[in-house]
Every structure is written in C-alpha cells, then in structure tokens.
Amino acid sequence: MPKITFISHEGEKRQVEAENGISVMENAVKNNIPGIDADCGGACACATCHVYVDEAWREKVGKRAEMEEDMLDFAFDVRENSRLSCQIEVRDELDGLIVRTPEKQF
Amino acid sequence: MSEPPKNNSNGAGAADVIRTDAVIIGAGPVGLFAVFELGLLDVRAHLIDILDKPGGQCAELYPEKPIYDIPGIPVISGQALTDRLMKQIAPFGAEFHYGEIVTALENIRDGLWRVETSEGKIFEAPVVVIAAGGGSFQPKKPPIPRIEDYEGTSVFYAVRKMEAFRGRHVLVCGGGDSALDWTLSLAPVAASLSLMHRRDSFRAAPASVGKMRALVKAGAIKFYQGQPVALHGGGGLLESVEAKGSDGNFRVACDILLPFFGLTMKLGPVADWGINLRENLIPVDTEKFETDRAGLFAIGDINTYPGKLKLILSGFHEAALMAQRAFRYVHPDKKLVFQYTTSSSSLQKKLGVSLKGTRGEGI
Numbered sequence: 246m247p248k249i250t251f252i253s254h255e256g257e258k259r260q261v262e263a264e265n266g267i268s269v270m271e272n273a274v275k276n277n278i279p280g281i282d283a284d285c286g287g288a289c290a291c292a293t294c295h296v297y298v299d300e301a302w303r304e305k306v307g308k309r310a311e312m313e314e315d316m317l318d319f320a321f322d323v324r325e326n327s328r329l330s331c332q333i334e335v336r337d338e339l340d341g342l343i344v345r346t347p348e349k350q351f
Numbered sequence: 352m353s354e355p356p357k358n359n360s361n362g363a364g365a366a367d368v369i370r371t372d373a374v375i376i377g378a379g380p381v382g383l384f385a386v387f388e389l390g391l392l393d394v395r396a397h398l399i400d401i402l403d404k405p406g407g408q409c410a411e412l413y414p415e416k417p418i419y420d421i422p423g424i425p426v427i428s429g430q431a432l433t434d435r436l437m438k439q440i441a442p443f444g445a446e447f448h449y450g451e452i453v454t455a456l457e458n459i460r461d462g463l464w465r466v467e468t469s470e471g472k473i474f475e476a477p478v479v480v481i482a483a484g485g486g487s488f489q490p491k492k493p494p495i496p497r498i499e500d501y502e503g504t505s506v507f508y509a510v511r512k513m514e515a516f517r518g519r520h521v522l523v524c525g526g527g528d529s530a531l532d533w534t535l536s537l538a539p540v541a542a543s544l545s546l547m548h549r550r551d552s553f554r555a556a557p558a559s560v561g562k563m564r565a566l567v568k569a570g571a572i573k574f575y576q577g578q579p580v581a582l583h584g585g586g587g588l589l590e591s592v593e594a595k596g597s598d599g600n601f602r603v604a605c606d607i608l609l610p611f612f613g614l615t616m617k618l619g620p621v622a623d624w625g626i627n628l629r630e631n632l633i634p635v636d637t638e639k640f641e642t643d644r645a646g647l648f649a650i651g652d653i654n655t656y657p658g659k660l661k662l663i664l665s666g667f668h669e670a671a672l673m674a675q676r677a678f679r680y681v682h683p684d685k686k687l688v689f690q691y692t693t694s695s696s697s698l699q700k701k702l703g704v705s706l707k708g709t710r711g712e713g714i
C-alpha cells in the first residue's frame with residue numbers, strides 16, 4: 246500500500262497507509278486528516294479539499310483537469326502546485342507522496 | 352449579507368399577512384417534491400428560498416453532474432432533476448418566494464405558525480415544513496485578515512442597489528458569472544472599475560467575457576491577474592487591496608471590494624428558532640417526520656433520525672409521509688383516503704391529466 250504524508254499549515258506531519266483506486270481526499274477523510282473538509286464528497290464541486298503538492302511529486306501527480314481548474318477559482322491562495330485532492334487517484338506510483346494542506350479551506 | 356428584517360410585526364395590518372396551508376422553507380429537491388405530495392392532498396404551499404432559483408444543492412452545486420440513484424431514472428443531472436420536479440409540481444400552483452431568507456419562525460397559537468422573511472414578508476399557516484437542507488446558501492467570504500472590519504462599509508458580497516457604488520472606485524474579484532455580470536453593470540456607474548481574477552480565463556458566460564475584454568481594451572476598466580491577500584485602510588474604509596500576482600505582490604487602489612467566490616451552505620437562522628437541534632440537524636420521528644412541536648416538520652438533509660441517509664430519494668419518502676400528517680392539521684374534518692395516481696380520477700383531476708391522456712406525453 247502506498248504511503249502518503251500530509252503536512253499541515255503548522256508543519257505537523259501525518260503519514261497514512263493509503264488505499265489504491267480511491268482519491269487522496271478519500272484517504273485523508275478515512276484517516277481523519279485535519280485541514281481537508283471535502284464538503285461535496287469528492288464531486289469536484291466545492292474546492293474544500295485543496296492541497297499543495299510537494300514540488301518533487303508534481304509531475305507524477307499530473308495536471309489539473311479543466312473542471313478542477315474552474316473549481317480552484319473557489320479556493321484561497323491558489324498556487325502553481327495547487328490541486329483538489331479528490332481529483333488525484335492513488336496508485337502505486339504515488340507511494341511516498343507528500344501534500345500540504347492550506348491554512349484554511351474556504 | 353441580507354438587510355435586517357423590517358419590523359412588521361406591530362404596525363402591519365392583517366392584510367399584509369400571507370395565509371396559506373403550508374409554508375415550505377427551502378426549495379431544494381425535497382422541498383419541491385413536498386409540494387407534490389401536499390398538493391395531492393389539497394394542501395396548498397408557499398416556498399421560500401434564499402437562492403434566486405429552485406433546486407437547492409442540485410442546482411447550485413452540481414447542475415451539470417450526473418445523479419445515478421433516483422429510482423427509475425438511470426442518470427439525470429442536478430439541473431435536469433430540478434427542471435423535471437418543477438414540471439411535476441406545476442399543477443399545484445405553489446407560490447415561490449426567491450431571494451428571501453426565513454429569519455423568524457414562531458408558534459403564535461395552537462395550530463398556527465408565523466414565518467418571517469428578510470424582505471419583511473409574513474406568512475401564517477398551520478403547517479411549516481423545514482426543508483432547509485445543509486442550510487441557507489450564503490456567499491463565501493475570502494479568509495483575508497480583518498476583512499470583517501470592512502464588511503458592510505467597503506466590502507460587499509452582494510449588490511443590492513447599484514446606486515450605492517456611483518462615483519466609487521470598485522474592485523470586483525472572481526471569474527464566474529456574478530463577477531462578470533457586476534463588472535459589466537457597474538462599469539458605467541463607478542468612478543473606476545477593476546476586475547481581479549487569479550487567471551486569465553473565466554468560467555462566466557463567453558458573451559460576458561467578450562464584453563469585459565472589449566471594455567478592458569477600450570481602457571474603460573482594468574483587469575488584474577492575481578489573488579487578494581490583504582486589505583489596507585482604516586476605520587472600515589478601504590484604500591487599497593493587496594494582491595499576489597505571478598511577479599509578487601501589488602496593490603490596487605479602491606474604496607469598494609466586491610468578492611464573488613461562489614456560495615457555501617451555512618445553517619443560518621434555523622439555529623435561532625428555538626428548535627431542538629442535534630449536531631445542527633433537526634430530530635424528527637420516522638412516522639410523520641414531525642419535530643417535537645405539532646405542525647412543524649423537517650424533511651430532507653436538515654433532519655436526523657436513526658438510520659438517516661442524506662439522499663434525495665430518502666427526502667422524497669419523508670415528504671410523502673409528512674404530507675399525510677400535514678393533511679390532518681389543514682383539513683381536520685376531512686377523511687384521508689389512500690389513492691394511487693395511476694387509478695384515482697380525483698388525483699388525476701388535481702394533476703390536470705385524464706385517464707384518456709395516459710398514453711400521451713411522459714410515458
């Protein structure tokens with residue numbers, strides 16, 4: 246099972262044993278990771294699952310889809326490495342992934 | 352965001368009160384279907400919603416996304432479901448009050464409830480159905496430090512009167528239809544108008560985007576690519592907005608900021624009505640979906656009971672059972688007969704269909 250590390254805005258690290266085939270958001274929720282609200286349950290309709298993907302992982306994680314890009318308009322402090330974590334599917338390739346949660350989901 | 356409710360409770364004459372059988376708070380899918388179930392039992396309804404359209408979450412959050420678990424409909428979008436519900440309930444002539452938030456709810460005497468809205472409307476009915484879902488839709492407030500100090504003086508999340516911005520230096524933030532529509536409408540009114548968005552593409556209708564770009568080209572308005580991060584000014588009066596752009600921070604001088612970052616659901620006034628809540632939800636029984644107060648019902652996402660599922664189909668079922676009980680409050684002397692829409696000519700009359708027509712449209 247791939248491991249994912251979530252780092253909070255305050256710098257607190259939490260590593261989880263992630264499940265393949267479901268999203269980074271769903272893995273976060275299952276493991277009670279704070280800082281990911283996921284109000285819409287993963288429908289790419291709320292932008293409250295915003296994360297910053299660690300630079301080293303950006304390429305492997307891939308690019309935002311168009312719908313996700315639109316939805317990011319509703320997030321705060323969007324950066325180059327911003328993604329909606331419900332749109333990243335976990336797979337073996339992402340073993341070791343590091344994402345940071347923003348100060349506030351909005 | 353809404354203006355304080357006007358105090359109509361003393362001065363207003365009885366003529367101002369809208370009397371009806373049932374008031375439904377919330378025009379989401381479940382509130383809409385309640386009109387149908389109540390209508391079959393001759394209970395007339397008024398619906399109130401803060402949104403300017405029906406459909407609740409389906410229409411506001413996911414109009415184009417598919418729903419796969421509506422019985423008998425393998426796939427339907429949030430907007431299409433809303434449209435079909437509107438068509439289905441049309442025969443009952445319910446009245447809709449959009450853009451109003453229910454601010455107050457009280458039991459004025461046994462068997463009579465009073466509902467008040469932000470626009471000062473007053474309703475009285477023996478039955479009130481709370482179908483408030485996840486709460487009322489309210490504008491998202493960007494988490495910019497000290498933004499609350501400027502709210503209502505320099506920062507507004509909705510435009511009530513355009514005249515209020517005449518001669519002002521206005522900055523609109525966002526890339527959706529609200530941001531673009533207000534940019535276009537306020538450009539001729541404001542002393543100066545700027546639009547800020549985090550990228551150079553927009554979700555808004557292409558026609559509005561085209562008009563906006565033409566105004567920018569003509570020098571009538573300014574466009575900045577960036578995201579607001581700080582407000583500068585004092586005493587509630589804004590002087591400039593600091594934004595983060597691709598080449599670092601910059602400031603835009605303005606005395607009005609209009610952020611349009613979409614809507615979010617907040618429980619809102621439901622919490623103020625003295626109803627017993629459990630984790631922001633309204634406990635009901637599972638026989639009639641009534642609260643612990645006679646004539647006050649809660650259906651859909653807003654209620655809770657053992658085994659509750661926040662699904663549209665569950666809300667529909669709740670509406671049907673609620674209506675059976677509501678009938679007794681509204682027509683205490685009439686007998687309730689169980690009937691099928693397929694075979695009851697009296698139900699078909701209410702629906703405006705006749706047996707002869709059953710081979711027609713919609714089958």
Ligand SMILES: Cc1cc2nc3c(=O)[nH]c(=O)nc-3n(C[C@H](O)[C@H](O)[C@H](O)COP(=O)(O)OP(=O)(O)OC[C@H]3O[C@@H](n4cnc5c(N)ncnc54)[C@H](O)[C@@H]3O)c2cc1C
Binds near residue numbers: 407412454652
């Ligand atoms: C992205 C997403 C996907 C979903 N997919 C499915 C699915 O596939 N299947 C399914 O069954 N469900 C799905 N759901 C859940 C479904 O949308 C909800 O269960 C449903 O919308 C609940 O309907 P409702 O009428 O109870 O409330 P809502 O749809 O939440 O509507 C409530 C309305 O009440 C209004 N309101 C609240 N308080 C006040 C007030 N004080 N004054 C005035 N108006 C007020 C609100 O503005 C709102 O319009 C999904 C939800 C989301 C967000």
Ligand code: FES
Binds near residue numbers: 283284286289316332
């Ligand atoms: S959970 Fe709502 S957009 Fe990801």
